Amino acid sequence: MKKIKIDLLFVFCLGLLPFFAGAQFQRGPLIVSPEIHPDKTVSFKLNAPDASSVNIVGNWMENPFSGQNMSRNEEGIWSFTTRPLKEDFYQYSFRVNGVTAIDPANVKVCRDGSRYTNYFILPGDLSENYKMNEVPHGTLSKIWYDSPVLGMKRRMYVYTPPGYEAGKDKYPVLYLLHGMGGDEDAWTSVGVAENIMDNIIAKGLALPMIVVMPNGNYNQSVSQNNQPPKSNFMATYDENAGKFEESLVKDIIPFIDSNYRTYSNSENRAVAGLSMGGGQAVYAGLTNVDKFDWIGSFSGAFVIWPNVRPAPGVNDLDMDAVENIVYPGLDASVNSKLELLYLAIGTEDPLIEPQRKFKNWLTENDIQFENIETPDYAHVWSLWRMNLIEFASQLFK
Numbered sequence: 001m002k003k004i005k006i007d008l009l010f011v012f013c014l015g016l017l018p019f020f021a022g023a024q025f026q027r028g029p030l031i032v033s034p035e036i037h038p039d040k041t042v043s044f045k046l047n048a049p050d051a052s053s054v055n056i057v058g059n060w061m062e063n064p065f066s067g068q069n070m071s072r073n074e075e076g077i078w079s080f081t082t083r084p085l086k087e088d089f090y091q092y093s094f095r096v097n098g099v100t101a102i103d104p105a106n107v108k109v110c111r112d113g114s115r116y117t118n119y120f121i122l123p124g125d126l127s128e129n130y131k132m133n134e135v136p137h138g139t140l141s142k143i144w145y146d147s148p149v150l151g152m153k154r155r156m157y158v159y160t161p162p163g164y165e166a167g168k169d170k171y172p173v174l175y176l177l178h179g180m181g182g183d184e185d186a187w188t189s190v191g192v193a194e195n196i197m198d199n200i201i202a203k204g205l206a207l208p209m210i211v212v213m214p215n216g217n218y219n220q221s222v223s224q225n226n227q228p229p230k231s232n233f234m235a236t237y238d239e240n241a242g243k244f245e246e247s248l249v250k251d252i253i254p255f256i257d258s259n260y261r262t263y264s265n266s267e268n269r270a271v272a273g274l275s276m277g278g279g280q281a282v283y284a285g286l287t288n289v290d291k292f293d294w295i296g297s298f299s300g301a302f303v304i305w306p307n308v309r310p311a312p313g314v315n316d317l318d319m320d321a322v323e324n325i326v327y328p329g330l331d332a333s334v335n336s337k338l339e340l341l342y343l344a345i346g347t348e349d350p351l352i353e354p355q356r357k358f359k360n361w362l363t364e365n366d367i368q369f370e371n372i373e374t375p376d377y378a379h380v381w382s383l384w385r386m387n388l389i390e391f392a393s394q395l396f397k
Contacts, residue, residue: 029075033105034092034120040084042120044092046103049076051096056080058092059380067095087124088382089192091117110189112381113181114224128199129389130192135202136162140194142184145255149247154215155222156252157184159194160260161201161208170261172268172396173210174294175248176388177277180301183223184215190381191274196388205393210260214252216277218243241306245284249291270395272296272342274384275351279304282341286328289337294395296342298387299349299379302358332366340394341369344387346377 033045046054057067060082070078091110094101102109106118121127138161147154161171176193178186187193193211200206215223218240248271257264271292273281278300285295341362345355352373362369372390377383 029077031077031105033103034118036120036122037081040086040122041082042085042090042122043079043081044070044094044103045105046070046078046094046096047076048078048096051076051078053095053097054078055095056092057095057100058082058090059382060085060088060090070094085122087122087127089119089121089127089130089385091119091190091381093117111185112190113183113186126386129196130385131199132195133199133202135198137198138162138194138201139165140188143259145251147247147251149250150218150243152221154220154251155184156212156214157188158256158260159188159197159211159213161197161210163208164210164261168261170263171208171210173212173256173260173262173270174392174395175212175214175252175269175271175281177214177216177271177273177280179273179275179277180304182277183217183220184213185223187213191385191388193388196385197392200389200393205389207396209392209396210256210262212252212256214248216244216273216280218247241304242283245280245287248280248284249288253291266291266293266337267339268293268396270294270296272298272388272391273300274298274387275379276301276304278302282343283328285341286330286334289330289334293337293339294342295338295340296387296391297344297355298384298391299345299351300343300355301351303351303354330365330367335366335368338368341367342372342391342394343369344372344374344383344390346374346379346383348376348378350379 029047031045031047033043035043037043044056048054054070054072055067056070057064061068068080070080072078091112092103094103102116103118106120108119109116110119121130138159141158141160142155143158144153144155164171176187178184193213197206197211201208256262262268269292271281271285272278272295278297279302282295282297282300282302283305285292343355343359345352359369359371372387374383
């Protein structure tokens with residue numbers, strides 16, 4: 001009986017070998033993709049002899065949605081080489097006969113909302129902060145909590161800095177919010193926030209802190225659960241504008257302060273976010289100045305605030321033509337309460353005009369802020385990672 005069991009186990013394991021063996025057992029030629037060259041060009045390959053067309057889509061392209069065609073050799077291997085690229089975190093995918101596919105030779109995959117892509121990091125001084133380096137590492141946890149405001153149990157990611165579990169010290173807290181279409185996974189999957197925090201803390205650029213990354217979609221309990229169609233997201237959001245911000249203050253902050261060793265005062269609490277999350281962060285911060293002394297917006301979508309309406313005849317998702325923005329009822333007295341109001345955006349971002357209107361309102365009311373407009377950047381993760389490094393490096397000092 002024992003021999004039969006052993007033989008069956010051997011057959012079972014032998015049958016699984018092709019699934020676990022990886023590249024060493026793949027059929028056909030060994031493919032290296034991507035391959036980073038000394039001149040900072042990058043080559044990609046795909047073994048697809050039966051494909052009639054293969055296209056590569058990458059975020060280094062001027063028009064990443066159209067992509068570029070790959071070339072096929074006699075063995076059926078498709079290839080493409082980029083121009084020299086600057087140091088950064090890059091995402092890409094293939095389109096094989098019109099169908100999106102990830103690169104089977106690259107195990108590095110990230111999720112941005114409902115979109116999966118491969119990624120690679122082109123080495124350099126800046127992108128070194130995006131890698132998992134030989135430094136002390138923090139811990140990333142997926143935490144469930146009750147949200148009476150939103151009427152559901154919800155999930156958030158919590159980063160605790162190196163040494164938290166073994167120590168007794170208290171820490172300041174950064175609440176870090178994602179953009180529209182994203183969820184609680186976005187900042188660690190595409191934003192590599194965990195690696196960034198490990199690296200900038202190790203370098204002494206930032207103080208050790210807890211980073212809380214909740215799901216900013218008011219109708220989701222967890223990533224991509226009950227996500228409304230993008231076509232009517234703004235209309236749906238409009239009916240519930242401000243609800244997540246209310247939940248952040250009434251549900252999430254009390255939970256974190258009760259379950260983690262935090263300094264539970266405004267001097268040691270920051271809120272920041274990108275795009276939709278930037279709008280939420282500034283709204284939550286400026287309407288709760290007793291809760292946050294540090295507020296950051298990375299390409300913030302202030303047009304998602306309560307009571308904002310598109311101009312007549314304008315599509316709901318056209319952020320350039322918005323009227324009736326109702327700003328928080330603040331004046332220059334808020335300067336004594338805030339340590340930092342950080343407003344960053346790229347000059348090619350379609351949200352820049354609404355943001356400049358907001359900045360004009362701040363200036364007219366003598367409210368101080370840090371104004372960062374980065375040339376040649378649009379509404380992209382490559383800017384938001386840099387914004388996180390710069391913002392986090394200023395906090396709690």
